[in-house]
Amino acid sequence: MGGLFAARVLADHFDEVLVIDRDHQPTMAQPRGGVPQGSHFHVLLPGGMEAMTGWFPGFDDDLIEAGSIPMMGGRDFYAYTNEGKSYSLQSYQPEPMDFGIMYVQTRPLLELCVRRRVQSLPNVRFQYRTIVDEAIFVDGRVRGLTVRDGDQVASDLVIDASGRNSCTVRWLPAIGYEAAPETYVNCDVHYASVLLQPHNWDAFDGVVFFTMPSGTGEHGARIGTLVKLDGGRWLAGLGGRYGDAPPTDWEGFRAFGKTLPYAIWDELVDTAEPLGAIAPYRLPRAVRRHYERLDRFPEGLLPIGDASCFFNPTHGQGMSSAAGQCRGLQDVLDRRAADDLGLDGLAAEFFPVAADWVRGPWIMAAVSDFTNPNCTGDFPMEDLADLEQLGALAASLDTNPAAAGLVIGISTLQLPLSAVRQALPA
C-alpha cells in the first residue's frame, strides 16, 4: 500500500516509475502471500481516505462501485465496553456522533482499487514476481537494485516499501552505514479472522463493532470484531495478547469467542457459516525506526510505510500513516521542484517530515498499549509534551470548539502531530 502511494507521488516528479513486487499481479480482491495481514480487518481512517481522494479524484466512487460499504463514523462503527455501548473506541460515548463518512472493505479490495488507479498512470510500470535482493551502491548513493534472477535495475531514487522486514535494514550495514536506532513496544498481539456467510447480513445495526477488552480476569485482554462486507458476507475477528492466540479450528475459534465479555459476538457468529479457513497473525512488537536521527544516510534511498514504522495493528493506523508519510514526500518533492533542487539532500529533508507523520499515531498507540501491565518496551517520553497538549485541547472543546478540527485531524491521521503546536499561544 505504501509503495502504491509512493508511486502516485513520484509519478508527478519523475519520467518513469517502476513498481517491483515479489507477488503476482492481483486481479481480484484476494489475500496474497506478500501481504499476509490481508485476511484481517483493516480500518481505513479518515487520514488515509483523505490522502487517497486527493491523489485519485473520485476514489470514493471507485470504492463503492467495487463493493465498499460507506458508513457514518461515530454511528455505524461502535464498541461494547465496560461502561456500555460506545460510539467512540477511545472514550465512552453513549450517543452517536458524526465523524463523517468512512468506507469499509477488505484490505485486498482497497488495495485493488488503489492499484487500478496507479496502473492507469502513463509513466508508472509494474514488474511482478520479482524479488528485490540488493541495492546497487556507488560513490555514496544508491543507483538501483539487483533482483533475484541477477538482473539490475538502474534508478535515480529507490523507495523501500517492502514492509516490516524492510530491505533497508539489511542493506545499510552491508554498504557501511549504521542501522537506524529503533524504539519498540512489545504489544504481542495475536489475531485470527474468518469470512462468514450469515443467514441475515443485517442482524446487527451499523457496519463494524468491536468488543473491547474487559481488562480483568483470565481473558481480560481478548477482543472480538464483526464487520459487514460486500457479497452479503461478514468478517469475524478475534484477538488475544501475550501468548493468548485464538485457535484456527472452527470449534476452538468459537470457544475462544464465547469467553469475550459480551455475548453478542458469539450469538451473531452462531447464525453464520465459515466461508474458508481461519487465518492467524502474530505481531510480537511494534517497531519505529528513527531514520531522522541518523547523521549519515545514503542518497537515493528512502524507506517508507511499515519499512520505517509498524504499529500494533489493533489501532488501525498503518495504511493511513503510510499515506501521511507519502503526503510528506509529496510536499518535500514539490518544494524541491519549485526551488529547482535535485535529489541530493532529499533523505535528510524527508526523514523529519515523515517522522512527524509517524509520531502522532505511534505515541497514541504506545500510551494505550502501556496500560496493559504485560507491555514492555520504550515508553515515548520525549513526545509526551505534544500528546499532553493534544489531551488538553481535547478536554477544552466545550470552551474552545475551534480546536475540534485540530483534535480530530490529528487523531484520525489527517494532520501530523506537530499541528498541535499551532494551538499554542505565540
Ligand SMILES: Cc1cc2nc3c(=O)[nH]c(=O)nc-3n(C[C@H](O)[C@H](O)[C@H](O)COP(=O)(O)OP(=O)(O)OC[C@H]3O[C@@H](n4cnc5c(N)ncnc54)[C@H](O)[C@@H]3O)c2cc1C
Ligand atoms: C493483522 C494486521 C492488521 C492490520 N490492520 C490495519 C488496519 O486496521 N488499518 C490500517 O491502516 N493498517 C492496518 N495494518 C497495517 C497495514 O497492513 C500496513 O501498515 C500497510 O499495509 C502499509 O504497509 P506497507 O505498504 O509499508 O507494506 P505491506 O503492505 O506489507 O507491503 C509490502 C510489499 O512489499 C512486497 N515485498 C516485500 N519484500 C519484497 C522484496 N524483497 N522484493 C519485492 N517485493 C517485496 C510485498 O509483496 C508487499 O507487496 C494491519 C497490519 C496487520 C499485521
